[in-house]
Amino acid sequence: EVQVMESGGGLVQPGGSLRLSCAVSGRTFSSYAVNWVRQAPGKGLEWVSSISGGGGTSYFADSVKGRFTISRDNSKSTVYLQMNSLRVDDTATYFCARDRGGVKPYFLESWGQGTLVTVSS
Amino acid sequence: DIQMTQSPSSLSASVGDRVTITCRASQSISTYLNWYQQEPGKAPKLLIYDASTLQTGVPSRFSGGGSGTEFTLTINSLQPEDFATFYCQQTYTLPPTFGPGTKVDI
Numbered sequence: 683e684v685q686v687m688e689s690g691g692g693l694v695q696p697g698g699s700l701r702l703s704c705a706v707s708g709r710t711f712s713s714y715a716v717n718w719v720r721q722a723p724g725k726g727l728e729w730v731s732s733i734s735g736g737g738g739t740s741y742f743a744d745s746v747k748g749r750f751t752i753s754r755d756n757s758k759s760t761v762y763l764q765m766n767s768l769r770v771d772d773t774a775t776y777f778c779a780r781d782r783g784g785v786k787p788y789f790l791e792s793w794g795q796g797t798l799v800t801v802s803s
Numbered sequence: 804d805i806q807m808t809q810s811p812s813s814l815s816a817s818v819g820d821r822v823t824i825t826c827r828a829s830q831s832i833s834t835y836l837n838w839y840q841q842e843p844g845k846a847p848k849l850l851i852y853d854a855s856t857l858q859t860g861v862p863s864r865f866s867g868g869g870s871g872t873e874f875t876l877t878i879n880s881l882q883p884e885d886f887a888t889f890y891c892q893q894t895y896t897l898p899p900t901f902g903p904g905t906k907v908d909i
Contacts, residue, residue, distance in 0.1 A: 719847075727839075727847065727890055727901040743898050777846055787899040789837045789852035790892075796846055 684708045684792040688778045691797030694768055702763040702797060704778030712736065712756040715781040717790055718763050720774035720799075730776070733761060734785040741786070746772075768801045775799075805829050805893050807902035814907055820881045824905045826874045826891035835895035836874045838867055841904075842887045850889075851876065881907075 690702040704716060717732040733740045733752045740752045746765075754761040761778065775798050779790035806829040816822050826836065834854035839847040849858045851867035854874055864879040878885055886909060891902040 726904045727841075727892075729892075729899045729901065741897055779847075782852070783894075786897065787894045789849060789894065790839070790847070791849055791858070793846040793848065 684780055686778050686780060686792050686794035688776065688794040688797040691776065691799045693800045693802065695803050696768060696770055696801055698768050698801070699764070699766045700768065700799060702765065702776055702778075702799070704761040704763070704794060706759050706761070706778075706780050706792075708759070708780075711759040713784055715783050715785060715787065716754065716761040717779045717781055717787055718752070718761075719777045719779055719790070720772075721777065721796075722771075722774045725774075728774075729787070731763060732781065732787050736784075739785055765799070768799075770801050773799060773801045804898055805832060805896060805900055807891055807893055807900050809889075809891060809902040809905045812903065812905060814905065815909060816881050816907060817909065818881055818883060822878045822881055822907060824876045824889055824891075824907075826869075826876070826902050828872045828874075828893055828895075831871045832893045832895035834870050835893055836867075836869070837892045837894065838865075838876045839890045839892065840885075840887050841890065842884075847890065878907075 685707040718730040749767045751764045775796040777796045778794045780792040836854040838851040841847040855867045
């Protein structure tokens with residue numbers, strides 16, 4: 683069974699930065715894309731970003747484009763979401779989810795428990 | 804972006820009931836439609852992908868159907884652990900978009 687674990691959330695001031703990490707178990711980590719999905723308190727799910735299995739292709743929601751970057755280290759089976767210029771409306775629980783697809787989002791098969799990011803002064 | 808809508812937004816049901824949730828896309832998405840279940844305070848869980856394929860380990864009382872712009876999620880004989888919020892998601896085009904969710908409660 684694939685295990686997904688996020689870390690790195692916390693309280694940050696508007697305009698600040700935070701880096702989230704997502705560790706994924708399993709021997710075929712580099713074969714699959716990984717996504718970040720967020721959920722503001724009491725709200726629905728919003729896809730944020732994804733990165734292909736090889737790390738060469740990434741995609742972003744318009745709401746974070748130019749502020750967030752995504753990367754992966756396949757030797758550590760870990761994906762990173764670097765969040766800069768954070769805004770109050772970025773406050774959410776951020777879930778990491780391993781995709782079944784290798785390049786573009788297809789379906790999110792394995793999810794972590796999420797890490798809370800709070801942007802507030 | 805493709806807009807996803809769900810109906811109803813919430814419903815009340817009883818154990819043993821048959822429940823159907825509808826998801827509509829603003830344009831055709833073939834069968835690139837997934838369903839997720841989220842219990843309060845927990846991560847979403849994949850139920851169905853490709854509109855009608857049951858994810859491994861998901862009980863057979865869940866079923867999905869549809870293609871193009873209209874899709875359904877049906878739960879036969881609702882169980883206590885099924886009371887949750889259900890989301891559809893399209894992955895036909897980027898960005899992948901979720902529906903607003905349907906909350907199923909007692």
